[in-house]
Amino acid sequence: MTFNAKTFVFATTVAISGLGSMAQAEEVVLRAVSAFQLGTVFYDPFESFVERVNENGKGIVQIDVIGGPEAMPPFEVGNALRGGIIDLANTTAVYHANLVPEGMAMTLTNMSMDELRENGGYDLLDQLHREKAKIHWLGRLTQNIQYYIYLSELPDGVDFDALKVRSAPVYQSFFSALGITPVQTAPGEVFTALERGTIDGYAWPSLGVFDLGWQEKTAARIEPGFNQVETGVYFSDASWNELSQEQQDFLTEQMIAFEGEADRYNALADAEFAHQAEYGITTIQLEGEQLDTFVKMSNEEGWKPVMAASPDAGGRLRDLLVK
Template sequence: MRKRALSALFAMMATLSAAVPAAADEVVLRAISAFQKGTTFFTPFDAFVKSVNENGKGKVRINLVGGPDAMPPFEVGNALRGGVIDLANTTAVYHANLVPEGLAMTLTDLSMADLRSNGGYALLDEIHMKKANIHWLGRLVQNMNYHIYMSKYPDNLEFKGLKIRSAPTYKAFFDGLGIAPMQTAAGEVFTALERGTIDGYAWPSVGVFDLGWQEKTAARIDPGFYQVETGIYISGNTWKKLTAEQRAVLEEEMLKAEAASAAYRDMAKEEFKRQEKAGIRTFALDETKAKAFTDMAQEEGWKPVVAASPVEGAKLRELFAK
């Protein structure tokens, strides 16, 4: 049933994109966003699309055909690999089944400028192309951590036994802490908090208010861990067909978007003030526990990357870790 539904969706998308008129030398790229329109992680993609369409007029245009309501986020990687879509606003977390090494982007504290200059970007892009026929164009979000948020403010925090909404990105880390990772869809988190099915959730510094979760959140645990990563990924089939001039438009716009993403550090600071006003109190681990917490996050996080690709995984750690 699900395969038939997806096949129908892909056919519809192909029809929609074919119906879009284009100039003789202009290519129209069919795009999907893994994030809902109007949310924190859709906004930079929307700006990217508008800038490409304005500055690439006559050369390349992006046609956004849908979001997570049109295609489940975990299906996006396969759709890119098969050329069903041309371009996606997504995260390597969602296609870790195809490219587990992509989690390196979540584990780094280095900027994209650093990774482009030290060879880290080129290596991970090469791995994406080799394993999944996907070209990694660049990163839209950086300088933003994940945090554990809890429905009740803890008097004495013990991680062991907590039921926390998780994702593949930090499952190994949570296992190490003794947390019971819960696979809860984002749309079900509010109800799960309300019913006590989960004790909390892991989420970025920014975005709690997008889904109304602040109403059921009492505490944010500091320090944060890892780096939120969303970016632009292009089907390898599509990338190979683009002219040098069309590629240049996308690459130039990507660099502009990466430069703008530095603002997320200040955005997180403003978000914390907003959380405090909404009644979300900070629970800060003491210095010793905080160091153990962040050290474990790194050690556990790199294990699946290196296990999936011992040689390239070790090289990625060398390039992506400070």
């Protein structure tokens, strides 16, 4: 389905035009989109959050999810939030890094959201989003989910220099430093690229391989993982400011409660890895100097694009986001 901004704006006019009276309304219905396909592993946390809000927020606030990528392309979501076309979204800062490049730092933290809310890391990232994109970061939906390199064939030792791997901008510098040839491939084209040998593998989180059918072309997963997947709830700042204090406090409380249950992702990753092993996907553990280099580069190279885009804020974020 082709995204038509005019059609989308018209379809949301009624909801947006009613935001001016939010503070007086007993119950507000907020319209949301997801950058992730409904029914997939990265939509599920948002679905759970919405169910929690709608159950606990009767008479206060409700969330109406109007669609996923078929309603709005993922890389359009940041601009839609900035323009007040939608009220909130299930997305990732990686998708609006053109607006807030510092948001990529969220994939590099090794600290919990509890720690970041206490030490000022959350406040700084939210401030940057508000100042640069008129977006309010409500909080994080996924924690403790790392990225991994998956290979289509079982190698006799790992030679990164010989690999062509589907990459993404947020870790492209890391791959290049390892010697990997990073290849930009849309998720919908990965299966075919693996089948044709255009790529030797792909980088993907611990979860979601089976959602996409990629297990059929996957022979191995390299350990350890690197970085952290970040998905969250982001508000149009205009929509957020139209809410009453009670409504804002309620949504913040629901988000913090959800973040406090982050251990659920450890269990999900364990179950996913067991499923991969049952399917025949072999685990390859890096060792010795190769392991040390991998871990060091994942940290050092990951921060380079953040520091290049925003040296001052990047330095402050690194101090707050890394133990």
